[in-house]
Amino acid sequence: MSNIPSELKYATSHEWVRLESDGTATIGITEHAQGLLGDMVFVELPDIDDSISVGDDVAVAESVKAASDIYAPVSGTVVAINEELEDAPELLNSDAFGGGWLFKVKLDDASELENLLDAEGYKNSIDED
Amino acid sequence: MxxxxxxxxxxxxxxxxxxxxxxxxxxxxxxxxxxxxxxxxxxxxxxxxxxxTIVDVQGTDAKDFLRRLVINDVAKLTVPGKALYTGMLNEAGGVIDDLIIYFFSDTNYRLVVNSATREKDLAWMTKQAAGFDITITERxxxxxxxxxxxxxxxxxxxxxxxxxxxxxxxxxxxxxxxxxxxxxxxxxxxxxxxxxxxxxxxxxxxxxxxxxxxxxxxxxxxxxxxxxxxAGMNLYGLDMDETVSPIAANMAWTISWEPTDRDFIGRDVLTAQKSAGDQPKLVGLVLEEKGVLRTAQKVITEAGEGIITSGTFSPTLGHSVALARVPRSVKVGDVVEVEMRKKLVKVTVTKPSFVRNGKKVF
Missing domain, CATH: 3.30.1360.120 (Probable tRNA modification gtpase trme; domain 1)
Incomplete structure (x- = not known):
């Protein structure tokens, strides 16, 4: 069973969100999701200053097996992207909740986080798959 | 099951x-x-x-049977143990399967065929065996x-x-x-x-x-x-199947046209295709920018459309490569386009082989 940290929020489409102390949110994909996709070979990220809305396809994780869209779990403005993924997309496989983070967002509305799943809810959602 | x-x-x-x-x-x-x-x-x-699937073909007529069954000529095999890669066609010239034949003697051969095609292969061989003094034994x-x-x-x-x-x-x-x-x-x-x-x-x-x-x-x-x-090796079901001629699947090198009186299954169809020169061909495609070429993506060339039969990320090369079936007039070195995830990307046409013995070969 894959790891699902309890301090994060989750979307059913397998993104995780971490609220940082400065009020921004860091976004990645879950360990479960990387396991489904297999070895990652390319990651396409949004641009800094992009304005994104919940549900937008904002990034792509491409593995040997398939290309998978990544959807914005929250709305806001992109303030940072993980440039290390350009040369090391395998970070999504090896450290999905840490070094494999994708981008950071300045939230439009922090209350959107309440619409996301907690760890228990996400675990239930993938058990149903 | x-x-x-x-x-x-x-x-x-x-x-x-x-x-x-x-x-x-x-x-x-x-x-x-x-x-x-x-x-x-x-x-x-x-x-x-x-x-x-391992299938042994043995008996007095084993050689004659295989000379009829496959497009390469087992008569070329004279040294015990020598192997031959070839294809088995239907009457319409489509590839039922690709296989390796090991020669032990004129009355004893071993075939290795794909597992996904096991049942139809065995059924086809059994049907074609009528009139030949052979046994077909799965192992x-x-x-x-x-x-x-x-x-x-x-x-x-x-x-x-x-x-x-x-x-x-x-x-x-x-x-x-x-x-x-x-x-x-x-x-x-x-x-x-x-x-x-x-x-x-x-x-x-x-x-x-x-x-x-x-x-x-x-x-x-x-x-x-x-x-x-x-390595540019075909996968049955993706790069060729019963609707595809070996000429359109980079398997022409496995066809033995000589001697001209060897009546292998599909020969008349292949001969007509060869003289018409209108079969598409299988080429390599190389994408050096981000992204991965995938099966079934459309290829756009000046000579018409083609299709990617197999595509992947090449771990050895660090970028994507693919096999694609394109119009015959497309040449190695041409730049063509592939429709990939809502956009067109430029790819370079190569021979259908990318890496041998650890080294880039195109």
Whole structure:
């Protein structure tokens, strides 16, 4: 069973969100999701200053097996992207909740986080798959 | 009904992720398919290919039967153990399957065909056997392990008996030899040196474990696919099938046109196609920018449209490569476009082969 940290929020489409102390949110994909996709070979990220809305396809994780869209779990403005993924997309496989983070967002509305799943809810959602 | 190979428990013990492969529960990877791929390119890896179908064709008419059945000419085989890659066609000139034929004598041949096509292959062979004095015997009692990579032969060598070592000493590519319980062949599906070893099921687990202990990495179907695609080897069902001529599948080199009086199945159709010169052809495509070419993506050329038959990320090259069927007038070096995820990307046409013996070849 894959790891699902309890301090994060989750979307059913397998993104995780971490609220940082400065009020921004860091976004990645879950360990479960990387396991489904297999070895990652390319990651396409949004641009800094992009304005994104919940549900937008904002990034792509491409593995040997398939290309998978990544959807914005929250709305806001992109303030940072993980440039290390350009040369090391395998970070999504090896450290999905840490070094494999994708981008950071300045939230439009922090209350959107309440619409996301907690760890228990996400675990239930993938058990149903 | 899911079939399991004799090595199933060994795969689970190595942490394999198992998938259904045409009715067989097979390892897709043991963690990272890219690491497995790299093991085969730089060291040694092994694949359980026990699901593949081994068929022995024996009898007075075995040679005449195979000269009718397949597009290459088994009469070219005169040295015992020599192997031949070829295709078996239907009357319309479409590929029923690709296969390897090992020659032992004019009355004794061994065929290795795909597992996904097992039933139709056996049915077709049985139907075509009418009037020939032969027996067609499937050999499911064997396991089969492919050990591939630059260190494969040396690592297997540490496990062989003196008799076995002597039998394979200096064996050229595309040969096989029966020595005791083992059939050891210098064939493979990766573009590297190595062996394919056919072994009685009762001894297969022991050999697999010894290979593991000798430092041979277990590799799954994921790595097998990226390796064969880099090597430009066709996968039945993707790169060709019953609707595709061998001329359109980079298999023309496996057709033996001489002697002209050999009446192999599909000959008249292929002859007409050859003189018309209108069959498409299979080429390589190389994408050096981000993204991965995938099966079924559309190829746009000045001469018309084509289609990607197999595409993947090439771990050896660090970018995507593909096999594609395109109009015959498309040339190596041409830049064409592929419709990929809502956009058009430019790719370069190459010969349908990308990596051999660990090195880029285009």
């Amino acid at each position: 899911t079939n399991k190979t004799v090595l199933h428990a060994k795969h689970l013990a190595s942490g394999a992720k198992m998938v259904d492969f045409y009715g067989w529960e097979m390892p897709i990877n043991y963690g990272s398919q890219i690491e497995e791929h790299n093991a085969v390119r730089t060291d040694a890896g092994m694949f359980d290919v026990s699901h593949m 499911p009692e064997f396991g089969m392990i492919a050990v591939q990579g630059p260190e494969a032969i040396a690592k297997v060598g540490t496990l062989l008996s003196a008799e076995e070592s002597a039998a394979v000493e200096g064996m050229k590519p595309f040969f096989g030899v029966q020595v005791g319980d083992l059939f050891i062949a210098t064939t493979g599906y990766t573009g590297e040196n190595g062996y394919e070893i056919i072994i009685p099921e009762s001894a297969a687990e022991d050999l697999w474990q010894k290979l593991l202990d000798a430092g041979v990495a277990p590799c799954g179907l994921g790595a097998r696919d990226t390796l064969r695609l880099e």
